[in-house]
Amino acid sequence: MHKLGVTAALLAAIVAGGSTAHAADLAAGKAKAEICAGCHGENGISTTENIPSLAGQQDQFIQWQLVYFRAGSRKNEAMQPIVEQLSNEDIRNLGAYFASLAPPKSPPDNEADLSKKGAQAAMGRRCASCHTDSYAGTKGVARLTGQREEYLTKALREYKSGARFGGSGGAMTDVAYPLSDEEIVALAHYLAHL
Structure with a gap:
């Protein structure tokens, strides 16, 4: 097998x-x-x-x-x-x-323009369809809101490169592959500061 x-x-x-x-x-x-x-x-x-x-x-x-x-x-x-x-x-x-345990509190967002770009990337990739509208995740799908920004950036880059796979048959690889690095950075910032 x-x-x-x-x-x-x-x-x-x-x-x-x-x-x-x-x-x-x-x-x-x-x-x-x-x-x-x-x-x-x-x-x-x-x-x-x-x-x-x-x-x-x-x-x-x-x-x-x-x-x-x-x-x-x-x-x-x-x-x-x-x-x-x-x-x-x-x-x-x-x-x-x-x-x-109580999830981490999101840090204040001092880069509204970057978050706006990240929100657009999240909407364009339909992130909420798996991670829920609040990005708190559900069942086997990760909570993203309030996660460390640099970790989210790292994870998205790993999905994009194929170095990491998701539990749902490669859905994250399919989502991350077309993202530009600028979109990855913006998306990670947006999710970390929700």
Whole structure:
């Protein structure tokens, strides 16, 4: 079976395991998340360049990303040794824990013209059709509002280049590929300051 197919099957099993019989344990998630704080910040709010905030992120989205890292279909040297140690239960607990936290507050927007260009790019690429009108995400789709601006820029560039893939069959690659770098910068600015 193709590596992505194996990853998808594993993910389905983990998420399905999150039913009432296997409800996530927030206290266990919080305890397991202590190692995450070194990069992703206290309470899941990153203060480190190019490291995303996890607080308020969608539960299933967190689970998917952890499975992708653990399966090796998403690569990051710092994440690899951590995710290799995570059980499916750990992944469910971490997803629930980070989703339960208050998301980061968006910084003040001092570049209204750049945000206007970013809003146009978001509308033109129909970002709200997956990420919702408030860009808070849903289920397996990432929360974008209030995310670190330079991280959003990095992620969009990775999707554009094909270095990173999304969980919905390459939708993000299709969306990001035609974006100019100017549009990527504007879009990241707009979303980070919502």
